Amino acid sequence: MAMTDSTGSTWRYRWAHRQNDRRLRTFRAADEAWRRRDDELRRLRTLAVSLHGSTEAGAGLPMELTPGEVVFWTLPAAQLVEVRHSAVLPAPELAVEPDPPMLRPRRPEGVRVVDAGLAVLTNRRLVLLGGRGRRDWAYGRMTGLSHDPGTPVTLIQVLDRRRTSGLLLPTGAVADFRFKLTLAFADAIEQRAAVVAQLDELIGEHGAARPTRPAVLTPAQARVTARVPGGRRGVAVGAAVALIVPAMLFESDPPVRPGSERASAATPASTTAPVPSPAAPAVPATSPKPHRTRATPTAAPSRPVAESRCGAPDNPYGYDFCGGQRIRTPDRGVCDWFDCVPDFWSGRGWLVQCHDGTVSLTGGQRDSCTGHRGFRRTVWT
DSSP states (O other): OOOOOTTOOHHHHHHHHHHHHHHHHHHHHHHHHHHHHHHHHHHHHHHHHHOOOBSGGGTTOSSOOOTTOOEEEEEEEEEEEEESSOOOOOOOOOOOOSSOOOOOSSOOTTEEEEEEEEEEEESSEEEEEETTEEEEEEGGGEEEEEEOSSSSEEEEEETTOSSEEEEEOOHHHHHHHHHHHHHHHHHHTTOHHHHHHHHHHHHHHHHHTOOOOOOOOOGGGOOGGGGSTTHHHHHHHHHHHHHHHHHHHHHSOOOOOTTHHHHHHHSOOOSSOOOOOTTSOOOOSSOOOOOOOOOOOOOOOOOOHHHHTTTOOOOTTOOBSSOSOBOSSOOTTGGGTSOBOTTGGGOOSEEEEETTSOEEEEETSTTTTTTTTSEEEEOBO
């Protein structure tokens, strides 16, 4: 026996079942993705607090550790790469990538492999023990660092070497290496707390974006348009067609039957004009034909721009408070649209808003928005 609701409509019950099933599947997929990213963020946060390296990990390595030096990470399948001509790399940052992009196991153009061997990461330096010798990158002499977003290559520039060099790693080891390199560099400049604070901010932002379970729809909520193929969109298209077709017919000229113009021309004009009665006022024989004009459709009012920016001021760059990607290099005219803090361009981080309404380039820093009532939220693009 078919199930029906209180109205006795079987199709309403089927509509509610399909809608609830679709909404539940969408929610479960979003919630699973949210949980995976949440677990990864918390794992990185735990690692940022607990990873301090050890001298025992350096036992048996063909290199001597300096006093106070500890080993964070080793990988025996690393390749040394060099770039003959390259631009100046950006300065090393304490940025964390909790959701790394998909990498392809290939070399970028212009990068060549010159050696291979064991990569060792300590709290003082990055070392490659290769077949042709040893290559060191000391953090104290590091001037540039760049992680290729599409390939497993990290390039480094140092003061005592002209050529840019770096490592090419297996794709499965790239995310772990880059995060631990960030921690090692943070230890070298005594900024481990800034990495932990950045992860706390990411965890807080991610927690606020957790998907909510959808409400259960009832058969009584089904609309008649659900029975039309295409739903409300199909009804809207049909209504538009029903309005447009008569309008087009009304605007077009009436058809002329063949021979009507010839018959009109062959009809002789009257030689005597009728004399109007004196008692009756003269009425024109023909009245002027009204001139019809095509009405210009009025555009539907769009949603206010401020609403789509989640409260951000009007700006031509698309910056908002809704979400997206962090802004590390804002447009040079950003201070024409946002209230920037003094010494705005000396900041090292991403674009954030402080509690006093000003914006600053100190996102991810331990002293973010100092003197401006503290950090409030991130500006996105």
